[in-house]
Amino acid sequence: MRWMPFAGAFAIAVLSLAPPADTLADRSFAWHMVQHLTLFFVVPLLLLLSRPFALFRSVAGKATTARFVRATRPLHFAASAPVALVTAIAVLWGTHYSPLYESALDVAWIHASEHALYLLAGTLFWLPVLDVPPLRPNPYAVRLFYLIVALPQGALLALALNAARVPLYPHYAAVVPMAAALRDQQDAAAIMWIASGLVIFVALLATMGAWAARENRAAVAGTVLAVLTASFALRASADPPAPSYADDQARKGQTLFYRHCAECHGATLGGHFGPALAGGSDNVRWATVSYVWQYITAHMPAGNAGGLTQTEYLDVMAFLLESHGRPAGKTALTPRAALESKAYFGP
């Protein structure tokens, strides 16, 4: 038994459940998210790190421990990586993106069971990556894979929360004006995104470190490299597609570019008085389509901002997309598609 993590788990649980945190959580989705993520990720992790089984064994004695281990063996499947992950995802979505959330705000016992559920699902979530007797520990490669699959889950939920254009839970909207409730909801989404990603990322690094400390460095480095490559590939394939534009938009756009932009950005977009807009040393490819659209319509051509019509700006956008290797599509580029596209400009 280690007392430091145990005391930490206890203190953090009390802090997040008692006022003022609880009062804040009742009024704000964002604070509620902090409370939930603490109960889900932090408290169970610290509890498991405190080696509760060692305490159990020293209190219960050898014979009882052996009997307990035998009796609970059928439950071990719940701690297997797929079951633990699916449970965690189901609990996070079910409690943050369903009518259950609103009922939990209004009915005390549902709220209390929800918190118990977080502790339980959070404990399950961590079991596959830790070495918790009497469970058989997973190989490190499995632990890493598990964490990588878990990594984007919080972000997906955050995206769904962030995309909602109205407050999802009337409880908060009743306390503050609707616009404030919406902002609060988006803060909650951001917290979900950043905190869950950060916690799991740190766990990923710790797991790699533990593995490297134990195994042959070269093998670990090879696996880590493979994993990183795979995750970049996943990230690339998860990118939203660039919006479609018509070929004649790009042709008109090219002419407009020569007339209004080339003197500063160069006829081949390689840069002159202004920065390069394509070709590899440009910054544009790191920006989203939405960003570039808003930028050029608001600031370009420099010295004559807003000097083109909206149709002309669209044509120039189409030409820029073409210059970044995006092929023309069936439908023309619309202001709305340009404004909303979160695709990265460059390939």
Ligand code: HEC
């Ligand atoms: C008079 C010179 C001038 C003209 C004309 C001009 N730009 Fe620019 N442009 C600049 C400068 C200078 C910057 C850098 C501004 C800054 O960093 O604040 C810039 C920045 C940009 C950027 C952002 C690039 C980056 O790396 O940050 C884009 C995109 C862009 N211009 C597009 C256009 C388009 C499209 C046109 C024509 C419609 C145009 N510009 C016309 C001077 C010009």
